Amino acid sequence: MTQSPATQLPPPKERRRLREAGSLTQAQVAARMGVRLETLQAWETGRTTPHGRRRREAYASLLAELATCAAERPVRTEDPPAPEEPDGTAPPLTPAQAFDALYAFCAPALVRQAYLLTGRRELARESVERAFQLAWQRWPEVAVDRDPAGWVRATAYEYALSPWHRFRPRYRHPEAPPADASDRALMDALLELPPPYRRTLLLYDGVGLDLPETAAETEASTPATANRLLHAREAIAARLPELSDPAELNRRLAELASTERLRAARPPTVRMGSERRARFWTRAAIAFTVALIGTTALTARTAPMRYEPPVAPGETVRGVPPPVAPGSLSEAEEALRERLREETVNGPMRLVPLGG
Structure with missing residues (x-):
């Protein structure tokens, strides 16, 4: 039996992309579809598909609605949109337009995720901006990557979890906690987890990646990632028993991230910041090279031109x-x-040898 065209579903990665483009969490989509969170995760990873014609059509209709909203959402760029080609096809995006589209798609969610990782609002914004600045510097590499959003997410997570932030004066003291008591308890429980466990929990239960993708992004084996996830869930459940259900934990993570007013900078600002940093480091490298050349020339000018043997160390006279x-x-x-006096003779020499 063949399926009708109306019930065709996009690929699994496209399903997740459309959900994230619509700023919807997995828990929200699962509640709208009337299924469990694990079921929706299986749909987005391609392990299973919706069973039943009505449920399949409802899921396809939701994805089509999200695709329409994503297509109608304007993308702010510095450059005006290019006119269409004579044949009616849209021209390819410029690098700046493609970067701005990726930033508009990923940055808001990444700032909220970085806040859950660190518990610091300013560090979350800084981590996302630095990740996108690095992406703009390496745009030829990022643009052809199989998952540009994952590339930027991994870079932002690495910067946010860097242990060197503790030595910065502005980050030596904790920030103000969330206003709600339940949010404070959840944030405290998250921050008590080791950084690898916290990152694994956020990627799997917060972002919605499956276990192999989480293992690949955290650079760990799949069994190790599964153990980290189980231990992180157990630690959260020990502090907050009401969050022992993964679906409830996913919902609470989404609520905690959405209650904070976290805004990312505009894409042109990030691109200009990246270009300024690139110019600064280029000039610093040039200045260092010039200083090194000058030091080498001065050394060659003032160095002795002949070999001078070193002074031998002193020896003990015995x-x-x-x-x-x-x-x-x-x-x-x-x-x-008396003998010496008898042998003394006149002349410049005091002693003269006697003949044999």
Whole structure:
């Protein structure tokens, strides 16, 4: 039996992309479809598909609605949109337009995720901006990547979880916690987890990646990632028993991230910041090279032109009789003195050798 065209579903990765483009969490879509969170995760990873004609049509209709909203949403760029080609097809995007589209799609969610990782609002914004600045510097590489959003997400997570932030004066003191008591309890429980466990929990239960994708992004094996996820869930459930259900934990993570007013900078600002940083480091490298060349020339000018052997270290002189205090001569010394006096002759030399 063949399926009708109306019930065709997009690929699994496109399903997740459309949901994220619509700023919907997996828990919200699962509640709208009337299924469990694990079921929706299986749909988005391609492990299963909706069973039943009505449920399949409802899911396809939701995805089509999200695709329409994503297509109608304008993307702000510095450059005006290019006119269409004579044949009616849309021209390819410029690098700036493609970067701005990726930023508009990923940045808002990434700032909220970075806040859950660190518990710091300013550090979350800074992490996302630095990740996109690095992406703009390496745009030829990022543009052809199989998952540009994953590339930027991994970079932002690495920067946010860097241990060097603790030495910065502005990050030595904790920020103000969330206003709600339940949100504070959840944030405290998250921050008590080790960074790898916290990152694994956020990627799997917050972002909605499956286990192999989470393992690949955290650079760990699949069994190790599964153990981290289980231990993180157990630690959260021990502090907050009402969050022992993964679906409820996913919902609470989404609520905690959405209650904070976290806004990312505009795409042109990020691109200009990236270009300024690139110019600064380029000029710093040039200045360092010039200084190195000048130092080398000065050394070559002032260095000696011939070899000067080093001074040999001192050696201990042996066989010298120990000094004696002045006093009367012994019999042997008096005999030696008389002998020397008898052998003294006139002339420039005090002593002359005697013939044999």
